[in-house]
Amino acid sequence: EIVLTQSPGTLSLSPGERATLSCRASQSVSSSYLAWYQHKPGQAPRLLIYGASSRATGIPDRFSGSGSGTDFTLTISRLEPEDFAVYYCQQYGNSLTFGGGTKVEIK
Amino acid sequence: EVQLVESGGGLVQPGGSLRLSCAGSGFTFSRYWMSWVRQAPGKGLEWVANIKQDGSQKYYVDSVKGRFTISRDNAKNSLYLQMNSLRAEDTAVYYCARGRFDYSYYFDYWGQGTLVTVSS
Numbered sequence: 001e002i003v004l005t006q007s008p009g010t011l012s013l014s015p016g017e018r019a020t021l022s023c024r025a026s027q028s029v030s031s032s033y034l035a036w037y038q039h040k041p042g043q044a045p046r047l048l049i050y051g052a053s054s055r056a057t058g059i060p061d062r063f064s065g066s067g068s069g070t071d072f073t074l075t076i077s078r079l080e081p082e083d084f085a086v087y088y089c090q091q092y093g094n095s096l097t098f099g100g101g102t103k104v105e106i107k
Numbered sequence: 108e109v110q111l112v113e114s115g116g117g118l119v120q121p122g123g124s125l126r127l128s129c130a131g132s133g134f135t136f137s138r139y140w141m142s143w144v145r146q147a148p149g150k151g152l153e154w155v156a157n158i159k160q161d162g163s164q165k166y167y168v169d170s171v172k173g174r175f176t177i178s179r180d181n182a183k184n185s186l187y188l189q190m191n192s193l194r195a196e197d198t199a200v201y202y203c204a205r206g207r208f209d210y211s212y213y214f215d216y217w218g219q220g221t222l223v224t225v226s227s
Contacts, residue, residue, distance in 0.1 A: 035213035037152075044111075044202065044217040045144075045152065051211045088152055092212035095168075098152040 002027050004089050004099035012107040019076040021102045023089035028069045033092040036065055036074045039101075040085045048087075049074065079104070109133040109216045111203045116221030123193050123225070129186040129203030129218060137161075137181035140206035142214060143188050145199035153199075156188065157206060171197075193225045 003026040013019055023034075031052035039045040047056040049065035052072060062077040076083055084106050089099040115127040127143070143155040156177040157166045165177050176189040186203055200222050204214035 032210060033212040035211075037214075039152070042219075044219050045204075045214075046217070047213060047215050050207070050213040050215075054211075056215065090152075090154075090213065092208075096154040096157075096212070098154065101151045 001095050002029060002091055002093040002097055004091055004097055006087075006089060006099035006102045008102060009100070010103045010105060012105050013079055014107045015079050015081055017079050019074075019079055019083070019104055021074040021076075021087055021104075023067075023072040023074070023099050025070045025072070025091060027093065029072075029091045029093060031068050034065075034067070034072050035090045037088045037090065038083075038085045039088060045088070076104075081106075109205070111205065111216055111218035113201065113203050113218045113221040116201065116223045118224045118226065119193055120227050121194060121225055124189070124191045125193065125223060127188040127190065127201055127203075127221060127223070129188075131184045131186065131203075131205070134205070134216075136179075136184040140208045141177075141179060141186045142204045142206045143177060143186075144202045144204050144214065144217075145197075146202070146220075147196070147199040150199075155201070157208070158186070190223070193223075195225050197223060198225045199223060 005024045007022045034052040036049040037045045053065045086101045110132045142157045158177045174192045178187045200220040202220045203218040205216045
């Protein structure tokens with residue numbers, strides 16, 4: 001099973017700042033099979049990025065994904081108040097797994 | 108508008124059973140893989156099971172194999188999860204999600220979830 005490790009666990013930032021979230025895989029992951037989600041308490045998770053770098057329908061261009069192999073990154077260029085949430089990466093190799101999440105909180 | 112609405116959660120004793128349902132609307136249900144994903148209290152997301160469009164292929168996370176069964180009724184636009192021999196560690200919010208498992212592998216729409224609590 002491929003383990004995804006997300007860092008940092010918590011990111012404390014102010015609105016307008018840039019957020020850089022890391023997702024590291026224990027084995028190489030096909031870029032086609034790497035996705036990112038946003039999750040707020042009491043709400044449905046929301047797909048942000050699929051195929052490592054493709055934005056999902058309706059996702060603002062301040063969200064971008066990059067990376068390959070074992071290292072992937074989600075970048076939020078300028079944090080808006082609605083962006084404070086938990087973010088998960090997800091991969092499919094021989095099984096489907098999620099990372100432990102990064103909480104982006106207001107500083 | 109794509110909508111997924113889960114139901115059937117509740118409090119159940121260890122060793123008991125529960126059946127979750129998910130009603131899909133706003134899309135052609137029979138054309139998509141469907142999945143269940145759960146989140147235990149204070150924990151992250153965990154994939155539980157997938158089912159192919161026609162129900163011919165089903166996959167499970169190891170921890171639920173032999174206890175949970177995923178199924179679907181395309182005529183009713185509905186997805187199900189039959190959960191037997193429930194354990195305390197199955198306590199979680201269970202989400203229904205639409206799977207995009209063709210050229211990539213991700214979940215593009217999710218429901219709001221239904222809470223399952225396993226406790227005596």
